[in-house]
Amino acid sequence: MAPDTPLPSENALAVRYGVSRITSKRALNELANADLIYRLQGRGSFVKGHHNPSRSHRILLVIPFADSHGIGNYEQGISNALAATDWALLSMPNDQFARLPIDRIREEYAGVIYYPTALNEDMRELINLYLAKIPIVLMDKTIPGIEIPSVTADNESGGQLAVNHLLELGHRRIAFLARTPFWETFTGTVSARFFGYLNGYRDEAESDVDPLGWAQALTNRATPVERAAFLQAEKITGLVVENDLEALNLMQQLHHLHWQLPADLSVVGFDDLPAAALARPALTTVRQDFVHSGEQAVNTLLAQMNNPSSRLPVHRRIPVELVTRQSTVSKK
Structure with missing residues (x-):
């Protein structure tokens, strides 16, 4: 909208979008706090001009x-x-x-x-x-x-949602799979998702689980056969994966090895990309x-x-x- 364009009143916004006046007032307050609009007493709210020191729009x-x-x-x-x-x-x-x-x-x-x-x-x-x-x-x-x-x-909350879902289904040996070696810096998106998984897993994990060791081992085992063997050896029945692409790729690899999913392994991804709903089985995921x-x-x-x-x-x-x-x- 052009600078100085008047905005509808709180009542008009509430009627137009089917919300309460409290909600429309809050929305205008957030725009004002973000310095995107200005208000004139008795006249209403107006679009604030964008400060643009460059000549580009x-x-x-x-x-x-x-x-x-x-x-x-x-x-x-x-x-x-x-x-x-x-x-x-x-x-x-x-x-x-x-x-x-x-x-x-x-x-x-x-x-x-x-x-x-x-x-x-x-x-x-x-x-x-x-x-x-x-x-x-x-x-x-x-x-x-x-x-x-x-x-x-909110990647930490996402990791916790994923592992809590698997715990509610009765899984207790739940690993985290990442292509990214997040443990080299413990910063970024994948680390945040791992920490959320860890926070949710803490109270229900069995005594001999090794979340970080499992994650490192799964990343370092490059071939599908090696990963499958590791999952079986550690009796892992649930897997939280860093994103949907990695989850879908793993599911396809295990299918080629004649695994029955989700009977042999329950898998949760992240992001809810369009392909997640089209997979067979359709992928449980954390939607952002x-x-x-x-x-x-x-x-x-x-x-x-x-x-x-x-x-x-x-x-x-x-x-x-x-x-x-x-x-x-x-x-x-």
Whole structure:
């Protein structure tokens, strides 16, 4: 919406969207707190003009994938949030972005939404953006100690939801499978999911379980035959996997080895990608709201652009939910 456009009143918003006046008032208050609107007593609420020190009206999405099939539909949420504004969205892969001079970024883009490939690979670019005071929001990752705002799913809660579901089904030997060797740094998305799994597992785990050792062993056993043998040797009946792609890949490998899923192994993934519901058996997974995450990233970025000197919430966690399907059953 253009700057200074009047917004509907609290009552009008409540009627239009079928919510209470309390809800519409809260929504307007959140927009005001984010510095996206301003209020004039007796006149109402108005869209605040975006402060844009560059001449560009373009926002850049830096993302390591050519499509959203591997990470979820963040781009839809970003586009939704920008639809009523005069900002244009462009996207670019991380390796191409790394070759851009900082002066060109400042000149051509008013702000950057950045999905890191891995923090250790992208840190130089992120530090350069931070020092250049270019508005930036991270997706899916956080950088402890640096005031770069970020938007992530509540991965710790997700890990706990996954393991609690398996515990409720009677499983007691539950492992965590990750392609990422998260134990090298114990930071990032996969570590957060592992810690959530660990927190949920603590009170019900058998005395001889070894969650970290199991995770390392499963990652280091590269072939399906080796992984299958390890799962059988350790009598593991439930598995929490770092994401849906890894979970679906493992399920396919075990199927080729004549495992009966979920009878032989109950599997829970993360993300709820479209393929999860189409698998056989359909994958139980922790759903994150990619669209809402994208919308929150835009709101956070626009708040920076409106008021560059203000201190923003460093980290926004988006709630997750468990989606139960046929890949998990009660332990025999």
